[in-house]
Amino acid sequence: MAVSVCVTGAGGFIGSWIVKLLLDRGFAVRGTSRRADDPKNAHLWGLDGAAERLAMLQVDLLDRASLRAAFDGCDGVIHLASPMHDNPEEIIEPIIAGTRNVVEAAADAGVRRLVISSTIGTMYMNPHRDPNAPLDESSWSDLEYCKKTKNWYCYAKTIAEQSAWETARARGLDLAVVIPVVVLGELMQPSMNTSTLHILKYLTGKAKEYVNESHAYVHVKDAAEAHVRVLEAPGAGGRRYVCAERTLHRGELCRILSELFPEYPIPTRCKDDVNPPKKGYKFTNQPLKDLGIRFTPVHEYLFEAVKSLQEKGFLPKVSVTKVKKNVTQRRSSPLQMSPPPMLISKL
Numbered sequence: 001m002a003v004s005v006c007v008t009g010a011g012g013f014i015g016s017w018i019v020k021l022l023l024d025r026g027f028a029v030r031g032t033s034r035r036a037d038d039p040k041n042a043h044l045w046g047l048d049g050a051a052e053r054l055a056m057l058q059v060d061l062l063d064r065a066s067l068r069a070a071f072d073g074c075d076g077v078i079h080l081a082s083p084m085h086d087n088p089e090e091i092i093e094p095i096i097a098g099t100r101n102v103v104e105a106a107a108d109a110g111v112r113r114l115v116i117s118s119t120i121g122t123m124y125m126n127p128h129r130d131p132n133a134p135l136d137e138s139s140w141s142d143l144e145y146c147k148k149t150k151n152w153y154c155y156a157k158t159i160a161e162q163s164a165w166e167t168a169r170a171r172g173l174d175l176a177v178v179i180p181v182v183v184l185g186e187l188m189q190p191s192m193n194t195s196t197l198h199i200l201k202y203l204t205g206k207a208k209e210y211v212n213e214s215h216a217y218v219h220v221k222d223a224a225e226a227h228v229r230v231l232e233a234p235g236a237g238g239r240r241y242v243c244a245e246r247t248l249h250r251g252e253l254c255r256i257l258s259e260l261f262p263e264y265p266i267p268t269r270c271k272d273d274v275n276p277p278k279k280g281y282k283f284t285n286q287p288l289k290d291l292g293i294r295f296t297p298v299h300e301y302l303f304e305a306v307k308s309l310q311e312k313g314f315l316p317k318v319s320v321t322k323v324k325k326n327v328t329q330r331r332s333s334p335l336q337m338s339p340p341p342m343l344i345s346k347l
């Protein structure tokens with residue numbers, strides 16, 4: 001019988017790639033969703049092996065019994081389900097209480113290992129950190145600073161991860177945490193997701209200038225592979241794994257995008273023409289490299305992300321020749337309105 005793994009938030013951006021990887025490797029997958037028959041998860045049924053080895057279950061993160069039922073008989077759990085915006089009224093409970101319930105339910109169900117998807121926002125939001133020291137598993141964001149700057153997503157994810165470590169220790173549960181940065185690449189799911197919105201605004205003409213900020217980026221397939229390797233590797237428990245390929249200033253990100261897709265009105269000016277370009281955090285991804293992850297270079301995943309936006313109809317295909325003729329007109333009329341932006345700025 002195939003070994004079972006439960007993936008919460010299975011139909012999301014990263015979740016869909018994890019489900020695909022697990023099915024390709026012969027696992028039986030229990031995917032969870034707040035609505036098991038949600039049409040936005042229908043793409044999962046088209047995956048090879050889904051008909052035989054995928055089950056979708058309805059789970060409420062605030063209902064521990066529903067989690068326990070989903071995890072029963074599973075070898076491992078990968079917890080991804082999470083809101084990704086900055087409205088404290090809507091995110092604090094599912095992120096903090098939801099993660100605590102996942103840890104308790106995984107311990108009750110006796111799973112071999114729980115892997116949680118945290119965020120780099122649990123590491124770098126700290127005004128006292130040394131900017132020259134790479135972020136590693138000992139780095140933690142400062143809760144007061146998150147509160148003061150109203151970065152509620154980072155605040156909630158930091159508390160959730162810290163309390164997950166405490167509970168796992170108390171319950172003797174094997175926990176490992178993957179810490180993704182901004183995840184980009186091909187979308188499997190039909191709907192837009194927060195991290196893809198991060199680049200969409202630069203392609204549609206909605207953002208006329210870029211901000212003076214730097215972030216780290218990673219390919220969605222590498223992020224999925226990281227979760228699965230961390231779940232599988234015998235000695236991988238008990239650690240926090242930074243899942244990042246490189247840090248880029250937003251100007252550099254826009255430059256690469258316009259090199260790849262010169263037909264779109266990608267900004268060439270920074271909003272801040274006074275200060276020098278802000279440097280991003282450094283990090284170490286060596287622990288994931290040690291598990292065999294080979295990080296894909298940024299040109300490749302930006303290319304795949306934009307192609308995917310075109311294929312899914314989020315971005316019109318524009319011919320370069322046509323654009324050259326209509327530069328003035330196009331600059332004054334954005335190509336397409338993106339979906340309403342979510343508030344989050346620190347993924």
Ligand SMILES: NC(=O)c1ccc[n+]([C@@H]2O[C@H](COP(=O)([O-])OP(=O)(O)OC[C@H]3O[C@@H](n4cnc5c(N)ncnc54)[C@H](OP(=O)(O)O)[C@@H]3O)[C@@H](O)[C@H]2O)c1
Binds near residue numbers: 081179347
């Ligand atoms: N994408 C990134 O750049 C990035 C970076 C750092 C960390 N992460 C972390 O990676 C995980 C997955 O991210 P993703 O990009 O795949 O996100 P996503 O596409 O938005 O998927 C997350 C899934 O979580 C479920 N969800 C959303 N709001 C929820 C709520 N209030 N209560 C319970 N479930 C909820 C949704 O599934 P249903 O609607 O089917 O229930 C959704 O499909 C998250 O934990 C996120 O914090 C992502």
